[in-house]
Amino acid sequence: MQDSLNWIETLNPDKQNERMLGFNYYGRSIIDKNGAVKFIKIMKAWYCIFDEAPEDIILTGRYTWSEDDEGQQSTGEYERLKFNRREVLDLLNRLTEFENIKDSLHAYQMAKRCNVKRVMFEAIRWGEKNARINSISPGIIVTPLAIDEFNGPRGDFYKNMFSKCPAGRPGTADEVANVAELLMMPHGAFITGSDFLIDGGATASYFYGLLKPVE
Numbered sequence: 001m002q003d004s005l006n007w008i009e010t011l012n013p014d015k016q017n018e019r020m021l022g023f024n025y026y027g028r029s030i031i032d033k034n035g036a037v038k039f040i041k042i043m044k045a046w047y048c049i050f051d052e053a054p055e056d057i058i059l060t061g062r063y064t065w066s067e068d069d070e071g072q073q074s075t076g077e078y079e080r081l082k083f084n085r086r087e088v089l090d091l092l093n094r095l096t097e098f099e100n101i102k103d104s105l106h107a108y109q110m111a112k113r114c115n116v117k118r119v120m121f122e123a124i125r126w127g128e129k130n131a132r133i134n135s136i137s138p139g140i141i142v143t144p145l146a147i148d149e150f151n152g153p154r155g156d157f158y159k160n161m162f163s164k165c166p167a168g169r170p171g172t173a174d175e176v177a178n179v180a181e182l183l184m185m186p187h188g189a190f191i192t193g194s195d196f197l198i199d200g201g202a203t204a205s206y207f208y209g210l211l212k213p214v215e
Contacts, residue, residue: 001049004042009035040099047092050085057083091117112137116195123193132192134183139199140170164210167200 006022011030023029031039050057061079101107119135126133140146140158150158162169179196182188197203205211 001046004045008038008042036098040096043092043095047089047096050088050092053085053088055085057085057088059083119195120193127192132183132189134188134191134193135195136176136179136183137195137197137199138171138176139197139202141176141198142170142172146170161202161211162200165200165202165205166209167202169200171198171200 008022008031010020010023011017011032012020012024012027013030014024014027017030059081061081063076063078065076066074098107098110101110115135116137119133122133140161149155158170176198179198183191183196201209202211206213
């Protein structure tokens with residue numbers, strides 16, 4: 001089924017938007033309007049297939065090797081991937097909702113939400129290997145690129161955000177690194193499958209504070 005994703009034309013921003021078929025699984029991919037239409041059709045086709053599946057789905061994954069006590073490859077077998085039918089259908093249904101995306105901001109918000117859910121899903125798989133996985137979602141952090149934004153056409157937008165968020169300022173790279181350090185160190189050993197929002201309370205202010213949109 002994964003091969004059907006190679007029917008979708010995408011752009012690789014890491015290679016000057018070079019056109020390719022399928023997704024860059026080790027970086028970023030951009031789907032234009034035509035690619036998005038095909039992507040949605042494929043997701044709907046997958047939905048029809050899994051709608052006929054049993055409640056507990058077992059799929060064949062990649063071929064993996066195990067090592068003996070001396071570190072030599074000894075036996076190999078295909079992964080047995082287990083999924084719940086209802087969860088798969090729910091995910092596919094959410095993916096087809098991309099056709100209802102209103103603008104680039106909405107697309108960004110959807111992408112961030114997908115990342116949060118992906119981390120939660122992968123935490124289960126990596127937990128079986130005694131590994132943890134988390135993500136960090138920084139808000140406006142002072143970097144050379146951000147400084148250009150502050151002094152650009154959207155400068156007033158950012159200044160307004162800073163003044164009305166609880167922290168009253170943008171963040172620094174060191175503050176993001178402090179959270180990363182916690183997650184990587186033994187003190188964070190019980191944390192996995194989580195996303196950490198580091199935005200000085202800007203998102204909270206959009207829902208409950210001065211940044212809340214006027215209806």
